[in-house]
Amino acid sequence: MPTLEDYKGQTPAWCPGCGNFAILKTFKDAMLELGIEPHQFTMVSGIGQAAKFPHYIRCNTFNGLHGRALPVATGIRLANHEMPVIVATGDGDCYGEGGNHFIHGIRRNINVKLFVHDNQIYGLTKGQPSPTSMEGMVTKNQPFGVFSEQLNPMALAVALDCSFVARGFAGDMEYLKSLVKAAIQHKGFSLFDILQPCVTFNKINTYEWYKQRVYRIEPEYDPEDRVEAFRRALEWGERIPTGIIYKNNRPVLEERIPILQKTPLVRQSFDRSKLQATLKEFY
Amino acid sequence: MDYTIKIGGEAGQGIQTVGDTLARVFSRSGYHVFTNQDYESRVRGGHNFFQIRISDGPVMAPRERVDILVAFDKESISEHKKELTEQGQIVYDSSSTGEIPHSETGIPNLLDIPFAKLAIDHGAGRIMANTVATGAILGMLKMSLDVLNDIIRDTFSKKGEDTIKENINAASAGHEFAIAHCPTCRFFPADMSQAKMLITSIEAIGFGAVASGCQFYTAYPMTPSTGIMNYLAGKEKEYGIVVEQAEDEIAAINMALGASFAGVRAMTGTAGGGFALMVEGLSLAAMTETPVVIALGQRPAPATGLPTRTEQGDLLFPIFTSHGEFPRAVFAPGTPEQAFYLTNKAFELAEKYQIQAIIIFDQYLADAEWTYEGFDLDKIAFHDYRIRGDRLNALQEYKRHAYTSTGVSPLGVPGESRHLVVTDSDEHGEEGHIIEDAETRVRMVNKRLFQKMPLIKKEMSPPFLYGDSHPEIVITGWGSTYGVMKEAVDILSKGMKIAMLHFSEICPFPEIEEFDYLSLLENARMTICIENNAGGQFAKLMRAETGYEFTAKINKYDGRPFILEGLTGEIDAHFRRL
Numbered sequence: 001m002p003t004l005e006d007y008k009g010q011t012p013a014w015c016p017g018c019g020n021f022a023i024l025k026t027f028k029d030a031m032l033e034l035g036i037e038p039h040q041f042t043m044v045s046g047i048g049q050a051a052k053f054p055h056y057i058r059c060n061t062f063n064g065l066h067g068r069a070l071p072v073a074t075g076i077r078l079a080n081h082e083m084p085v086i087v088a089t090g091d092g093d094c095y096g097e098g099g100n101h102f103i104h105g106i107r108r109n110i111n112v113k114l115f116v117h118d119n120q121i122y123g124l125t126k127g128q129p130s131p132t133s134m135e136g137m138v139t140k141n142q143p144f145g146v147f148s149e150q151l152n153p154m155a156l157a158v159a160l161d162c163s164f165v166a167r168g169f170a171g172d173m174e175y176l177k178s179l180v181k182a183a184i185q186h187k188g189f190s191l192f193d194i195l196q197p198c199v200t201f202n203k204i205n206t207y208e209w210y211k212q213r214v215y216r217i218e219p220e221y222d223p224e225d226r227v228e229a230f231r232r233a234l235e236w237g238e239r240i241p242t243g244i245i246y247k248n249n250r251p252v253l254e255e256r257i258p259i260l261q262k263t264p265l266v267r268q269s270f271d272r273s274k275l276q277a278t279l280k281e282f283y
Numbered sequence: 284m285d286y287t288i289k290i291g292g293e294a295g296q297g298i299q300t301v302g303d304t305l306a307r308v309f310s311r312s313g314y315h316v317f318t319n320q321d322y323e324s325r326v327r328g329g330h331n332f333f334q335i336r337i338s339d340g341p342v343m344a345p346r347e348r349v350d351i352l353v354a355f356d357k358e359s360i361s362e363h364k365k366e367l368t369e370q371g372q373i374v375y376d377s378s379s380t381g382e383i384p385h386s387e388t389g390i391p392n393l394l395d396i397p398f399a400k401l402a403i404d405h406g407a408g409r410i411m412a413n414t415v416a417t418g419a420i421l422g423m424l425k426m427s428l429d430v431l432n433d434i435i436r437d438t439f440s441k442k443g444e445d446t447i448k449e450n451i452n453a454a455s456a457g458h459e460f461a462i463a464h465c466p467t468c469r470f471f472p473a474d475m476s477q478a479k480m481l482i483t484s485i486e487a488i489g490f491g492a493v494a495s496g497c498q499f500y501t502a503y504p505m506t507p508s509t510g511i512m513n514y515l516a517g518k519e520k521e522y523g524i525v526v527e528q529a530e531d532e533i534a535a536i537n538m539a540l541g542a543s544f545a546g547v548r549a550m551t552g553t554a555g556g557g558f559a560l561m562v563e564g565l566s567l568a569a570m571t572e573t574p575v576v577i578a579l580g581q582r583p584a585p586a587t588g589l590p591t592r593t594e595q596g597d598l599l600f601p602i603f604t605s606h607g608e609f610p611r612a613v614f615a616p617g618t619p620e621q622a623f624y625l626t627n628k629a630f631e632l633a634e635k636y637q638i639q640a641i642i643i644f645d646q647y648l649a650d651a652e653w654t655y656e657g658f659d660l661d662k663i664a665f666h667d668y669r670i671r672g673d674r675l676n677a678l679q680e681y682k683r684h685a686y687t688s689t690g691v692s693p694l695g696v697p698g699e700s701r702h703l704v705v706t707d708s709d710e711h712g713e714e715g716h717i718i719e720d721a722e723t724r725v726r727m728v729n730k731r732l733f734q735k736m737p738l739i740k741k742e743m744s745p746p747f748l749y750g751d752s753h754p755e756i757v758i759t760g761w762g763s764t765y766g767v768m769k770e771a772v773d774i775l776s777k778g779m780k781i782a783m784l785h786f787s788e789i790c791p792f793p794e795i796e797e798f799d800y801l802s803l804l805e806n807a808r809m810t811i812c813i814e815n816n817a818g819g820q821f822a823k824l825m826r827a828e829t830g831y832e833f834t835a836k837i838n839k840y841d842g843r844p845f846i847l848e849g850l851t852g853e854i855d856a857h858f859r860r861l
Contacts (some may be wrong), residue, residue, distance in 0.1 A: 010716060021642070039701050047708075054705075055716050061698035062544050063707040063717075064537065065567050071534040075541020075549070076523050080500060083545070083698040104530035259523045266546040266696060268523045270496035275660050276495065278518070282480040283311065 002037045004028060009057040014049060019170035019196030019207075020117055022057055026173050027115075030180040041084040044073040046093040050129035055087035067097025070105040073112045079267045082253035084184065086113040092122050095131040095151050103249060106160040106189055111252045112252050113183050113190045116153065116242060119198035120205045127201035154233035158226065158246045163188025165229070165246040169214045170196040171207050175242065182244060195240070210240070215241030222273050267272050284339045285471045287346050288420060289363055291332040292355025297413040301353070304417050306481055308430045309337045313475030317342040317766070318652040319844065323508075324590040330358050339473035343618070343653060343766030349850040351423060353416060355805060362833035370469050372423060374461075376400075376412070392467045394423070396460055407453040418454030421469045422461030428454055450457055457856030469640055479654040484644055487576055487619035489514030491626025493522055494663045497640070499542035499549040501527045501535045503680070506591055507646035508552040532557035536564030540573045544706070546669055548630060548694035554589065555597045563605050565639055569609035569813065571706040572684065572731065573800065574640075576620035577601075581645040583842045592842035593647035595729040595762055595815040596769045601641045602790045609848055610727070610736045612640040612743075613790035617765025618697055619653045621787050627663050628788075632742055634668045636735050637694055645815070646761035647844040669694050676700035682713040686726060690734025740791040741848065745798035750782030756858060757804055759833065760813040761821050762784040767845045768813060774851050779858055786821070792828040801831055809861055811835045815844065 007028040013113040014020050031041075045051035047066035060083075064072050069087045076084050081183075094102055094116050102204075105112065122128040128141050131151040138145050147245040157165040164186040168176045176194065183190040195214065197207050221243070223229060229246035254260050290298045302318060309316045317336045323329035333526065334349075349366040353360065354375040358385060364373065375383060376398040383393055396419050398412040407414065414435070421431060428451075435450045447577050461468070464552055482490075489511045492500065500515045502508065512733045516526045525542075529535035532553050539549040553561060558579050568575050579601055583594035601613050614631045616622035621830035622644065629640035675681060675695045681702035685692045692713075704713030710727060712718045746759075750772040756779055760768050768783045775781050784794070784800055804810050812822040814832040817840040822833050837853050838846055 027792070039703055040698060042545075042697050052717070055707075058703060059701050061705040061707070063709065063716065064540070064542065065563055065569070065708050066566070068533065068537045068564070071529065071537035072541035072544070074527075074534075075499070075501070075538035076545040077541075077545070078527060078538070079542040079545035079547045079549075080698055100530050101534055104534070184639065257525060259520060263523055265498050265523065265542075266699075268498070270498075271522070271664065272494075272496075272660075272663075272665065274521060275494050275663075277482070278490065278521075279658060279660065282486070282490075283478050283484045 001035070002032060004032055005040055007031060007057045010055050012056045013052065015200045017199040018049070019119060019198070020049060020053070022170040022173050023115070023117060023194055024053065025195060026177045028057055030177050030184065031080065034181060034184060036084060041086060041254065042075065042076055043086050043088055044069045045088045046098065048090040048093045050088050050090035051093060067093055067101065069093070070101040070112065070114070072096060074105060074108065074110045077110050077112055077254060078265065080264045081111065081260055082264050084113070084116060086184070088115050088117070089117060090119060091118045091130040091132040095153060103160065106162045106191070107158060108253045109163050109189045110249050111188060114192065115118055115183070116191070116193045117196045118153070118193050119196045119202055121198050121202040123198050124174055125199055128201055134204065137247070152233065152236065153191065154245055155230060157191045158230045158233045161226070161248065161250065162191050162246065163248055163250050164190035165233070166190070166192050166244045166246070167242045168194045169193060169210055169242050170194060172214070172216070172242065173214055186247060186248055213238060213240045215239060215240050217241050217245070284471070285342065285569060285823070286337050286350045286424070286470060287348060287349045288337070288353065289332055289349045289366070289388055290353040290355070291330065291359025291363055293328045294322065294331050295327040296355045298331055298355060301413050301417050304431070304434060305420060306335055307434055308421065309335070309436070310479045310481035311841045312426070313340050313477045313479060314338065314654070314735045315340060315479070316481060316652060317344065317655045318344045319647060320650045321843070322591050327369060330362060332359065332363070336846070339475060342770070344770045344847045345844065347846045351420060353420065356380055357383070360388060364388055370467070371434055372465070372468060374419065374423065375645040379460060379761055393463050394461070396457065396464070398457065401456040401460060405449070405452040405456045407449040408495060411453040413449055414415060414450045414453040415457035416851040418457030422458035422638060423465055424470045424472055425462070426472060428458055430707045477656070480657060481652050481654050482619045483510070483620040483650055483652050484616060484619045485510035485649040486514055486621035488626050488642060488644070491623040492525070492576070492630070493518050494623070495630035496548050496665055497550050497630065498523060498547040499525050499539060500551065501529050501538040502552045503529050503532050503535050503557060505554040506558045506580070507582060507649040508554055508578055511578055511650060531707060532560040536561040536568070536575070536577070539575050540564065540568055540571070540766050543575055544571070544697070546671065548634065549596055550576040550578070552580070554580045554582050555584050555600065558597070558601065566606050566609070567605070567708050569605070569607070569611070569637045569731070570708050572637040573706070574637050576629045576633050577639060577641045579641055580649055581642045581643060583840070590840040591646065592845050593645045593763070593815065594840060594842060595599055595820070597643060598761070598789070598816070598820040601643060602824070608732055610638055610732060610739055611790065612638060612722045614640070614787060615643050615762035615783055615789050616787050617648070617762055620658065621765070622861070624662060631664050631666065632739065636691055636738065638735065643762065645763050657834050669696055671696045672699040675702055678702065683715045684711060684727070685713045686730060688846065689738060690730040732803050736791065743788045743791055743793045745793045746784045746786045746800050748782055748798070748800070748803070750776055751780040753780065753806070754782035754803070755808045755852070757782050757784055757807045757810045758854060759784040759786070759804070759810060759821070761789060764813055764815060765846055767850055770847055771851045771854060772805045775854060789824070792824070801829055804831055809834050809857060811837055811857055813837045813845070813850070814841050823849060
């Protein structure tokens, strides 16, 4: 059995007080409890503070380009659908640069776990607004405030019939851990958006701001009711729901591809004996 | 014997069906065949043609002179009548083209065959007018219908006996009509027997990928590369290949990299515009040392350009595009046979050196059908360079980007052993984690670039020399001009000492140790660089790599391929100036 020490990676270079620390700790605990050992899963990330996550634990890692984690994760899953693949990303990386991949990853329903560290701001490039920044937020580049409507990832995902849609808050670690585990254990594309205060650049959406608003979705809520889920997904402002907003049992892409029914692609051997017959097709 | 049949008409009229069927009849009957296509970027209407050259000896380029012009619309006649030989025949159905009076065309040999009516009269329905036309052309050539009937049986085997019978009757009706009504048809095909294979370069790339153990192909559809995806999708089940259509080219290359990282051979394909989107992924592949093969189909650009036409305008693009410095391999096959073997070489080098191998081609080469006696599958290499499962587990320690004497680190497969496989788009250390220090940076650049590059360079084959061994004139080209240059040498060698130098392995640029092609060029009186582009990209590359400057250039950039008569005329004009 693994111990927590087995997951220990490099020392994080995040700012003291960053919401990412809570996510990191929670994630390690969840993996330990699920019994998924470091060599058994792969983390894929792009660029941003969240994207450094795989370096701060021990696991197989593909840290690629800004916005491009999902297609890499998709390729890995299609090559080896027995290996859990988790994407660590941020609101800029996933909803901005990677928006197209986000939409189509959900549509494919590839069994990838997408953890979006959502701090509603760009940290790595020092304080520009992200797609989830609230309208009116004043930054160095937006002296008149952000004009664009805030992207609602929950509503977008429900609209796309995403297989698993949840929101967590880095300030509620116990609940966060149960949601991390639920996201990983769900069969299908899991979007887990984690509200995570940026203590350095986001002076609006602070721990205090979130604490006054977030609430745990009540146990009697039915996450399989899509219309109700959409209503809940639209909630933002005075009250912000956390928990599993929506889930369904759509078949996953990997299981729909006939040749992946028995063995993962990576363990299928190449049979050269058929080539002569294939050559004959050209006559 | 050297006949050219041109089938012209609007998109949607079935030109390609008739052309493909005839080409198959000829190749199965043992003839040497070369076909090429010219089409507009539309699904219906416009003017398109399919041209078939058939001979008793090897043919590999389109000719200007047409022996049989099959006109499915009036425009095909006005557009192409000037190409007819003296004995040339125009065949058409006046119910679809309207009456074509001799006085209007000035062409004596007009053959009006009621394709549609014959189809209906023989119970086949208007839809089989194309089968009537196919039979009629074989009748004009005095060829039997045996092979066509076999093909009809194969094609319609699933549709049932009635459909087969109707098509056979339709073909026979056209055949009989042509024999009875074409006294001016004077074609004498040679006797051939040994069936040949008929293959396009796009199919050859697809088959080459299959033969190389490619298990993953992802792409966004884009002419002229889509045929690779079509071919591989048809082989998914048989060979265990996952073919995924990506949301864009950025996703396509990143998915391929994910699959390759996870341990399977992966490939993507696109055209110039899509490759532009893939460039950041190319650089990611280089930094993470992830093997990938990319097929790049050139078409006239900038931007959307002439989407369905041909050009060699993207030679320098895959060679030089990058942010940062890294080695890569670029191949430019000139024939379906080269496309097949070079696709295999691309996979071998990509896997062996953990680099990106790019195969460039163009619309003309992609669609052109060639005939061969066969391909030698024993020449196909397959080595698994990956370290998997137990072998990886047995290693004391594992570092994905470990320094080695060759610069090539062990390529481990994640998830199959206790070792972790870690890689990063940031500069990284041996373990794959992000670094910032100068010393590691320099060692990693040295490893990726300076250690691997000389090894890759040694793998590249020299250009192919054809013709006179001490030539006065050397014509040089790369990629799709192979066939037309080779035939031009055959024709012109009667009057001059001429040779062709053809490059199909272009980056890293071939050394001169194995074959001193530079001396050959320097000793010639005239060297002409022939390219299907405006700027003479290969000539520039040659100068940059070797310092050698060609004495003349022939460039064509109208979106159409070189035609044999046109090219020989231009070379001859240069020769006369000597």
